Amino acid sequence: MSDLILHHYPTSPFAEKVRLILGHKQLAWKSVFIPMIMPKPDLTALTGGYRKTPVLQIGADIYCDTALICDVLEQLAPTPTLYPEADLGAARIVAQWADSALFTAAMAYNFQPAGVAQVFAGAPAEGVQAFVADRTAMRGGAARMASADATGTYKTYLRRIANMLHRQDFLFGNQPCVADFSVYHPLWFTQERTPALAGIFDDTPEVKAWMARMQAIGHGTPGKCSAEEALQIAKSANPADLQGEAFMDEHGIGLGSAVQIAADNFGLEPTEGELVAATHNHYSLRRTDDRAGSVHVHFPRVGFTLKKVSP
Numbered sequence: 471m472s473d474l475i476l477h478h479y480p481t482s483p484f485a486e487k488v489r490l491i492l493g494h495k496q497l498a499w500k501s502v503f504i505p506m507i508m509p510k511p512d513l514t515a516l517t518g519g520y521r522k523t524p525v526l527q528i529g530a531d532i533y534c535d536t537a538l539i540c541d542v543l544e545q546l547a548p549t550p551t552l553y554p555e556a557d558l559g560a561a562r563i564v565a566q567w568a569d570s571a572l573f574t575a576a577m578a579y580n581f582q583p584a585g586v587a588q589v590f591a592g593a594p595a596e597g598v599q600a601f602v603a604d605r606t607a608m609r610g611g612a613a614r615m616a617s618a619d620a621t622g623t624y625k626t627y628l629r630r631i632a633n634m635l636h637r638q639d640f641l642f643g644n645q646p647c648v649a650d651f652s653v654y655h656p657l658w659f660t661q662e663r664t665p666a667l668a669g670i671f672d673d674t675p676e677v678k679a680w681m682a683r684m685q686a687i688g689h690g691t692p693g694k695c696s697a698e699e700a701l702q703i704a705k706s707a708n709p710a711d712l713q714g715e716a717f718m719d720e721h722g723i724g725l726g727s728a729v730q731i732a733a734d735n736f737g738l739e740p741t742e743g744e745l746v747a748a749t750h751n752h753y754s755l756r757r758t759d760d761r762a763g764s765v766h767v768h769f770p771r772v773g774f775t776l777k778k779v780s781p
């Protein structure tokens with residue numbers, strides 16, 4: 471199998487979720503750093519438009535969104551599992567809540583003025599302005615949640631997380647599962663990037679102790695890879711055979727159609743290509759790029775929109 475290549479940057483919370491899962495499953499991986507804001511020409515040569523962080527590349531297969539990346543890593547390395555049999559639905563639902571509601575409240579809390587001062591300490595004013603403009607555009611111009619609302623919501627969520635940890639080391643038992651990695655990453659940003667605001671954890675010692683256990687998992691030891699090498703790897707590989715999962719059509723769009731896939735909120739840059747798979751869980755597009763060659767770009771079904779376009 472080709473190497474696992476993670477396209478990411480160090481301060482990305484969603485990337486931290488995947489880095490820890492790679493460490494937990496003891497998978498070898500290579501690291502390509504991507505820009506924090508647009509333009510990201512080397513990344514979008516692979517994805518065809520999707521610009522969020524992180525993206526996983528395996529040869530000429532490009533996996534967008536951490537929910538799908540979790541599924542791919544689970545298939546490659548089933549133990550230790552991310553999806554405990556007894557709590558499968560609940561673990562995934564808590565993970566989805568954490569990646570959306572918890573992440574939104576925590577990041578609005580983290581980006582109050584004292585947090586912004588720490589995140590951008592030493593950065594030039596133009597860099598800060600460019601970052602703010604990029605993220606405001608990603609939110610379609612909408613403001614972040616007000617910081618007082620975010621603080622109250624984050625505190626309530628932390629108490630609920632503490633409740634889940636009263637009698638166990640991890641959210642669903644004695645081992646971390648997908649929910650732990652999703653709940654951890656927004657809290658990690660508070661602790662690591664905005665430590666001036668980390669006093670919010672003081673009322674929930676169970677959460678603090680659990681965060682130390684999560685942090686101890688580590689990232690394994692990534693190898694280095696340049697963006698140019700990653701593009702070469704894609705170009706010289708063939709996408710993996712699509713496994714015969716049943717075609718599920720909810721849109722009246724057949725395989726072979728020219729389509730567009732985009733996230734359904736925050737960061738709507740679409741990817742266009744030929745629909746080559748649509749299972750209950752994911753979509754796959756075939757597209758060709760001058761630099762990346764012929765690639766398959768994969769998206770989860772949940773959280774993404776599919777539309778037909780004229781070829």
Ligand SMILES: N[C@@H](CCC(=O)N[C@@H](CS)C(=O)NCC(=O)O)C(=O)O
Pocket residue numbers: 482483484485505506507508521522523524534535536537569737
């Ligand atoms: N649902 C996506 C969310 C990813 C996401 O929002 N990542 C943030 C960084 S933590 C992002 O893309 N920010 C803008 C950027 O990096 O360009 C996932 O699970 O991968």
